[in-house]
Amino acid sequence: MTTQYVNILEKYKLLFVNRPFTFPGDKTVNKKIAIHRIENDFLGYFLNSFPDEEAIDEIITQIDCIISEGFYDPGSCEEIYLHFLTMRYTDTSVVFEDTDINRSYLQEIHFSEFTEILLLWKNFIHSPPFDRTILDDRTEFCYHLKEYESEQEIALSLVKTFSEIDFTLIRGENIGEYRKEFSAGYTKGKSDEFYITCLYDKNGMMIYEKEENYFKGGSEVVVRKYYFDEQISYHFELLYNEKGEFSAIENRNPEIPYIYASEMDLLCPGFLAKNPYYKNSDIIP
Incomplete structure (x- = not known):
């Protein structure tokens, strides 16, 4: 040059x-x-x-x-x-x-x-790297924002480049041994006002997930945490209410799909005491 x-x-x-x-x-192409x-x-x-x-x-x-x-x-x-x-x-x-x-x-x-x-x-x-994959209005992809890039800047650039296309913008940061990712969805180039925040542990396992959905002036926030039981190799899902308090845990019994907070000490004695991270919806263990 x-x-x-x-x-x-x-x-x-x-x-x-x-x-x-x-x-x-997880196929990655270059544009x-x-x-x-x-x-x-x-x-x-x-x-x-x-x-x-x-x-x-x-x-x-x-x-x-x-x-x-x-x-x-x-x-x-x-x-x-x-x-x-x-x-x-x-x-x-x-x-x-x-x-x-x-x-x-x-x-x-x-x-x-x-x-x-x-x-x-x-x-x-004409300079490498090359990739001939065509992105069109039927394509869905994720773009990982760099530290210096703003969501608004990249979203506008993608809309002008590809017009009406579905994509997700992801911003990540490392917090100690954990990886936090914030995702914003766009449909046909327009913001869905739907956001997901995830936290991954050092093994790459998701242990926290928050969904925020804004629609016609209203909002809905759902927080989940995940606990992996090594003895039975099973992920349990824990739910939290609007105040961030523990609400229920998934139950493996299909006839009783959830164990609620009031039943935890009886059916899962000592679980919350041994695993304080799951007592509320705070993101960092």
């Missing part, structure tokens, strides 16, 4: 990154993403709309034609219309406009610099 190209990226606040996406079944580090990310959205060499070459050819003729002829070079954005040509530059009713002006970029951006994007697409 030449210094000239790097300067162009810095000037226009562009960043090209390889982003891994994990699908159900090449352009990020325009401004609020509406319009250059990133534009470049991500042209992820193949042929489409990029066609734009460059149109620009070369305008330069060769010395002026822009609308009959030979058509404007580019995208869902969020329009790009039109002048005699010496490209002009980006929002697709709102007023066609709000965004930015004008000289042909020479815009061609350099396109060539760098094309070069990045």
Whole structure:
């Protein structure tokens, strides 16, 4: 990557990154993403709309034609219309406009610099790592947020890149010997307002789970903890009420599916005393 190209990226606040996406079944693929580090990310959205060499070459050819003729002829070079954005040509530059009713002006970029951006994007697409997996509106995947990435930033980028697609954003952090993960679901690119917080022990076993579901102004929070009985190799599920107090534990007897808090000392004597972590819904043991 030449210094000239790097300067162009810095000037226009562009960043090209390889982003891994994990699908159900833990298959991970790589997607090449352009990020325009401004609020509406319009250059990133534009470049991500042209992820193949042929489409990029066609734009460059149109620009070369305008330069060769010395002026822009609308009959030979058509404007580019995208869902969020329009790009039109002048005699010496490209002009980006929002697709709102007023066609709000965004930015004008000289042909020479815009061609350099396109060539760098094309070069990045052809650089390893490669993965030809197609992500479309039938795809579901998980994206693990990096420490410096915000949920809003990544969600907007994914929606602009893939349009209506289902995905889950996951933010994780290590807390001593434990791993905490917070997941936010999106359906067709829109937030479900459904969140799951999980805690895993040093063996990777989930020992805490909180579901938060917000719908039409209401909310529902369900907290579960899990206890693994090594003697019978069985996971028990423990439930908690809205105050965070222990409510019931799953019972292996299908005729009596739960043992409630009032019955614990009688049916499971000493369990809560020996395992204080399960007395309430606090996340850290």
